[in-house]
Amino acid sequence: MAPRQSTPRAVLACGEVRTTLLPARQALDIRSAAGLLALRADERVLLSERPGLYARSPATLTGVDCPLPSANGARIRAVGTVTAHAALTEGRVLQTSAHCSLPATGPDQRRPWGEYLVRPGVVEPLGKLPHEAVARGVLDGPRRGDLDVGLIADGLLTRLLRHPLLDQRAPFRSRPTRLRWAALPAAPGEGPSLERFTLAEDELRTVRLRVPEDTAATDLATLCDDLALHDWLLTTVVRMLDGVRLGATAAEDPGAAVRALRPAVDHLLHLWMPGARVSRELAPLWAPLEERPGFTRQWQAMVQRIRDQLTLHTVQAVHREAEPAP
Amino acid sequence: MTESVFRETAAEPRTQSVPLAHLSVELGHLYMEDFEAGPERLRAHFAEVRPWVEAARTAATVRAGGKRARVSTCFLVDDYFTRFSTPAEVVPMLLAEAERAGLGIDYLARESGCAVTGKVPVAEAVAARIVESPPPGSHGLRPPAAQTGWLANGERSPVPRAPQAMKRAVPWQPPHETAARRHSVFLDVELWNDDADGQRTWSCPFLAAVWQLARLGLLRNEGEAVLTPQPHTPGTGFPDRWDDLPTLLKLNDRADPFAAYRTCSVLPTRFLPVEHAVRVILDQIEVDPGALAQVADRSGKERTAVPASVADRLSYVYYAGL
Amino acid sequence: MLVFAASDKGGTGRSVTSANLAYQRALTGDHVAYVDFDFGSPTAAAVFDVPGAMRGAKEHGLHSYLEGETAEPVRIDVWRQTEHPLLRTRPNQSGRLVLFPGDIGGGEFATGEEALERCVDLLLRLNSEFDVIFVDLSAGRSYAVDMVLAATAHPRMRALPFRWLVFHRWTRQHVIAASGLVHAEHGILRGGVERGHDEDALRAAIRFVRAAVPDPEAPSGPQVSSAQATWMQACDEALRRLAADHRIGDSVVLGIVPLEPILQWQEQLITEEDVLSTQIANKETLEALEEIARRLTDDTHWGRL
Numbered sequence: 001m002a003p004r005q006s007t008p009r010a011v012l013a014c015g016e017v018r019t020t021l022l023p024a025r026q027a028l029d030i031r032s033a034a035g036l037l038a039l040r041a042d043e044r045v046l047l048s049e050r051p052g053l054y055a056r057s058p059a060t061l062t063g064v065d066c067p068l069p070s071a072n073g074a075r076i077r078a079v080g081t082v083t084a085h086a087a088l089t090e091g092r093v094l095q096t097s098a099h100c101s102l103p104a105t106g107p108d109q110r111r112p113w114g115e116y117l118v119r120p121g122v123v124e125p126l127g128k129l130p131h132e133a134v135a136r137g138v139l140d141g142p143r144r145g146d147l148d149v150g151l152i153a154d155g156l157l158t159r160l161l162r163h164p165l166l167d168q169r170a171p172f173r174s175r176p177t178r179l180r181w182a183a184l185p186a187a188p189g190e191g192p193s194l195e196r197f198t199l200a201e202d203e204l205r206t207v208r209l210r211v212p213e214d215t216a217a218t219d220l221a222t223l224c225d226d227l228a229l230h231d232w233l234l235t236t237v238v239r240m241l242d243g244v245r246l247g248a249t250a251a252e253d254p255g256a257a258v259r260a261l262r263p264a265v266d267h268l269l270h271l272w273m274p275g276a277r278v279s280r281e282l283a284p285l286w287a288p289l290e291e292r293p294g295f296t297r298q299w300q301a302m303v304q305r306i307r308d309q310l311t312l313h314t315v316q317a318v319h320r321e322a323e324p325a326p
Numbered sequence: 327m328t329e330s331v332f333r334e335t336a337a338e339p340r341t342q343s344v345p346l347a348h349l350s351v352e353l354g355h356l357y358m359e360d361f362e363a364g365p366e367r368l369r370a371h372f373a374e375v376r377p378w379v380e381a382a383r384t385a386a387t388v389r390a391g392g393k394r395a396r397v398s399t400c401f402l403v404d405d406y407f408t409r410f411s412t413p414a415e416v417v418p419m420l421l422a423e424a425e426r427a428g429l430g431i432d433y434l435a436r437e438s439g440c441a442v443t444g445k446v447p448v449a450e451a452v453a454a455r456i457v458e459s460p461p462p463g464s465h466g467l468r469p470p471a472a473q474t475g476w477l478a479n480g481e482r483s484p485v486p487r488a489p490q491a492m493k494r495a496v497p498w499q500p501p502h503e504t505a506a507r508r509h510s511v512f513l514d515v516e517l518w519n520d521d522a523d524g525q526r527t528w529s530c531p532f533l534a535a536v537w538q539l540a541r542l543g544l545l546r547n548e549g550e551a552v553l554t555p556q557p558h559t560p561g562t563g564f565p566d567r568w569d570d571l572p573t574l575l576k577l578n579d580r581a582d583p584f585a586a587y588r589t590c591s592v593l594p595t596r597f598l599p600v601e602h603a604v605r606v607i608l609d610q611i612e613v614d615p616g617a618l619a620q621v622a623d624r625s626g627k628e629r630t631a632v633p634a635s636v637a638d639r640l641s642y643v644y645y646a647g648l
Numbered sequence: 649m650l651v652f653a654a655s656d657k658g659g660t661g662r663s664v665t666s667a668n669l670a671y672q673r674a675l676t677g678d679h680v681a682y683v684d685f686d687f688g689s690p691t692a693a694a695v696f697d698v699p700g701a702m703r704g705a706k707e708h709g710l711h712s713y714l715e716g717e718t719a720e721p722v723r724i725d726v727w728r729q730t731e732h733p734l735l736r737t738r739p740n741q742s743g744r745l746v747l748f749p750g751d752i753g754g755g756e757f758a759t760g761e762e763a764l765e766r767c768v769d770l771l772l773r774l775n776s777e778f779d780v781i782f783v784d785l786s787a788g789r790s791y792a793v794d795m796v797l798a799a800t801a802h803p804r805m806r807a808l809p810f811r812w813l814v815f816h817r818w819t820r821q822h823v824i825a826a827s828g829l830v831h832a833e834h835g836i837l838r839g840g841v842e843r844g845h846d847e848d849a850l851r852a853a854i855r856f857v858r859a860a861v862p863d864p865e866a867p868s869g870p871q872v873s874s875a876q877a878t879w880m881q882a883c884d885e886a887l888r889r890l891a892a893d894h895r896i897g898d899s900v901v902l903g904i905v906p907l908e909p910i911l912q913w914q915e916q917l918i919t920e921e922d923v924l925s926t927q928i929a930n931k932e933t934l935e936a937l938e939e940i941a942r943r944l945t946d947d948t949h950w951g952r953l
Contacts, residue, residue, distance in 0.1 A: 066463060082466065161773070169807045
């Protein structure tokens with residue numbers, strides 16, 4: 001008899017990623033990063049130095065037993081575990097990410113809890129799962145009491161932000177973002193595709209994917225972490241440039257632009273590496289974003305603008321020194 | 327690209343595998359009071375245990391499809407809650423009484439090894455793997471009722487809390503077992519307590535849960551197996567200090583592996599509440615997924631059924647009295 | 649920077665004045681949060697004119713957040729969600745102005761250890777996002793005052809600069825009460841020291857704002873007889889002596905907001921429009937608010953005396 005713990009195939013995977021600047025004066029080195037992300041005594045933090053410093057915590061599980069969000073109002077109860085992890089990029093950008101997979105059908109009654117624990121990251125519906133409606137419900141945002149994986153990502157973030165390694169002196173002001181995602185099965189024979197990337201509200205992004213059924217949920221989560229990281233970088237640098245008064249008003253305080261833009265140079269510009277950790281199957285999903293609106297194109301334009309501003313300031317400073325006031 | 331030629335070992339998880347028997351039979355626990363009652367107590371115990379061990383062996387053979395089942399036996403000595411006598415005195419007596427009853431002890435373990443083995447804080451690591459069973463309505467908000475150091479099989483009575491001004495306090499409500507069928511058997515298990523100096527003492531049920539995980543081959547530390555058996559050279563004696571005795575000692579060099587797909591413990595009935603607590607704990611521990619997969623994989627190849635739920639891999643025989 | 653708005657009594661104009669200060673700071677380009685810790689009567693929504701947006705605060709306001717019932721408190725973007733016609737067009741180069749309301753129908757509640765940790769979490773997160781965070785506190789020696797005193801003494805909050813504004817009206821009772829709130833047995837200073845604050849540092853971070861102050865020098869018009877004017881000047885003089893005796897004299901006053909008729913009728917934000925085109929508000933009021941807002945971060949007005 002085959003063991004019963006083989007995971008039934010998922011017809012929906014969904015998750016949410018929180019991305020924020022690490023509130024610490026100095027970026028954490030790889031050893032401190034491992035200390036911050038050591039969520040468990042018996043599992044090591046995964047550390048990687050190529051192509052950039054990256055640390056990822058062991059996964060933690062949270063039990064859930066609640067209705068699923070759904071666009072058509074059906075209240076399908078589901079039971080299982082949501083898996084969550086945290087990642088730190090270049091010791092500077094902290095992400096927490098929670099996700100789960102849902103099979104097409106489940107038992108009519110809740111099983112003993114131990115049976116859910118041997119399938120981490122799976123949330124099983126009681127009965128049949130209307131996966132298209134639930135995917136829309138997830139992306140529209142859960143109603144109170146519905147499954148909310150964002151709360152789990154937020155809980156982990158809160159826990160990490162309380163860590164004594166953090167001195168709470170962030171080098172500049174920024175806003176965290178949330179990226180909510182849902183992945184549905186692709187048509188048979190089709191490869192993965194990114195159906196929609198939406199800037200929903202100030203801080204909320206939603207991503208809708210189609211993927212072959214054998215795609216690992218952890219690979220999906222890694223892809224979405226990567227999308228969230230780069231979207232956060234874009235958002236943060238856009239806002240930084242937005243807050244700088246250039247041109248005529250800048251003449252009153254020529255140092256203001258430098259003070260405002262310098263943190264981007266010190267902390268952010270070297271973090272841009274789309275797709276660096278994404279699995280080979282899912283890496284092509286970056287292509288549509290690069291095509292329109294062109295994430296990297298916008299990034300490079302901003303990098304250029306920041307460099308120009310700083311150069312301009314240097315030139316002006318030299319100019320002032322060369323021609324002392326009469 | 328993660329599948330490329332370039333690899334970083336610190337960036338990849340791995341899990342060491344351990345050899346597995348079909349069944350691990352526990353022949354008993356030895357506490358100070360048992361020891362103080364003299365060899366007669368052990369003699370009576372082993373006499374009670376003997377027929378049940380035979381039955382467990384037979385059942386394992388049937389389950390293995392009539393082939394030879396790999397069965398190992400073990401015995402646990404408490405050196406954690408009380409320290410008594412010395413290994414040099416206790417172990418030979420223990421072995422002699424087992425032999426007199428026709429039983430062989432393959433592996434001998436010290437209970438403190440379930441708390442800390444070498445430098446590995448085993449109990450602490452297991453405690454960090456608790457995933458509480460969610461009562462209906464758990465939708466992702468932090469569990470509000472989590473009690474540090476306690477684990478229940480359901481929802482506790484709400485703690486009366488000072489309500490907001492001009493709002494009514496909630497009246498008493500009974501606790502509720504999550505898996506209850508109509509009526510609850512609610513159990514709240516103390517996992518540990520800390521003394522005034524912050525020194526933590528793990529509870530007997532919690533260490534027993536760790537012990538069961540060890541016997542099921544499911545304990546890992548950073549992917550490495552923990553509580554692995556150390557060989558004992560036949561004919562040599564036993565040390566005078568418990569700390570000098572390996573936490574898990576292999577007494578019979580021809581024994582089947584210590585860890586097994588299933589466990590069976592033969593115990594006096596007074597252990598029933600403790601073992602109920604063990605089930606409540608094991609039902610809420612997320613064991614190392616790598617270790618779990620290895621067991622599933624190997625049992626699948628051997629065409630041996632292993633229950634999905636870890637708690638269901640345990641069985642007991644309780645005998646009356648003594 | 650954190651700015652705590654406290655008062656011993658109700659009716660001091662604490663909420664409406666601090667809301668106006670928040671508005672003024674946002675106009676100058678700061679990103680500003682306004683946090684309603686007036687747990688007994690969470691009404692900041694009225695000042696910012698965002699009643700419609702309050703529906704979400706029914707179960708997700710600050711009460712629910714601190715009690716652990718919700719993970720993230722509702723935030724209301726004032727520029728976007730206000731029903732005040734003048735505020736809706738967000739002025740160019742202004743910063744964000746975000747209101748964190750209490751629960752509708754929320755009441756005073758005893759705050760415990762967990763609420764304190766959550767309060768610290770919230771203030772730290774806001775600090776990483778906003779330039780100035782106004783925290784409006786329930787009047788008197790309240791749980792809210794207690795909680796933020798403990799929070800600002802918390803090890804995780806060491807890096808956060810904070811300042812206190814104590815609002816009071818310009819009457820004998822109010823002067824004595826405001827002094828008591830800061831200096832008396834269970835006042836902010838002693839309470840702060842008990843929770844781990846350095847007394848001198850804490851005292852250096854407290855300033856007073858006199859609100860709804862009638863102008864004794866006002867030309868005696870038809871409503872004010874010369875006898876009344878003389879009496880008012882004497883009163884003003886006596887109040888100054890009283891304030892100095894109670895250690896809340898001019899040297900620790902950050903600003904004075906004149907008696908403003910429209911604020912007597914309605915708690916609202918005073919815009920340039922109200923002064924210039926419709927002329928329903930006095931120029932002096934607006935100037936006083938602008939000046940206090942500016943002084944909040946001007947170190948020459950703070951520190952030990």
